[in-house]
Amino acid sequence: MLVRPKPGILDPQGEAVGSALGHLGFEVRDARVGKVIDLEVEATDEAAAKAEVEQMCERLLANPLIESYEVEIVG
């Protein structure tokens, strides 16, 4: 799953990364830093796995006030 700072939330870490890329000569309009969390879960099917991980996101892995999340099922 992918956790991102929500649009409109100031992300100073992203700004620092963007500015460092600028120093390297890359033209970056905007940089935002999130995080990836890999989980291994057992479930009967993809929908069940996704539903469970979404609950994990709501309750712990993301703070809905400041972060959005996306769940991607692999394997």
Place this chain on the structure above:
Amino acid sequence: MITYPGSQDDRDALWALAALDAEAVAVWHDDGELPDLDAVVIPGGFSYGDYLRCGAIARFSPATASVCEFADAGGLVLGICNGFQVLCEAGLLPGALLRNESLRFVCRDVPLTVEREDLAFTTRCTAGQRLMLPVKHGDGRYLPPQDLDPAQVVLRYLDNPNGSVENIAGVCNEAGNVMGLMPHPEHAVDPLLGSDDGALLLASLVDAARDRVLAAY
């Protein structure tokens, strides 16, 4: 006073409360059942290494669940620094605390103004009073929810050290029995420490807890 793995200001909080004539006891995070308490202080530090988000894991400690029940029943709860982060994550206080705008850890004394003098945590202060308290944090930028009632703002920075929205340094819940702040009153309870303004907040809490006990008799 709750101690989590990674709490670091718990002993200072115990010392400060004892200096203010409170009978302060340490409760280990794994203890689900709180002793007979009149108030709870959640200290600063880096509970669970600040993993995931500051305060996010501490929220699931058995002691935190008991603190939530205590607060829901009207009990007085004060969260300092990491304790403030824990209370926000636990949903006892509105908003969230994010990485400092500067990305730098700040460690210095900051001037603040008191917005509320009618709370259990501020009775020894007057509205508009200026306090000098130390801050020391990397994740103290307060972001209120859009519908935050301005009356819930208890303290504001006069010199914003972290980019907090509207200079908010401390907030309370709607009922006024739970408060969180990023500055450290427990490090400012004696002139030898540079300031004793923190004693105003902690002594207010001790007064309020004592009044409640006496009222119960």
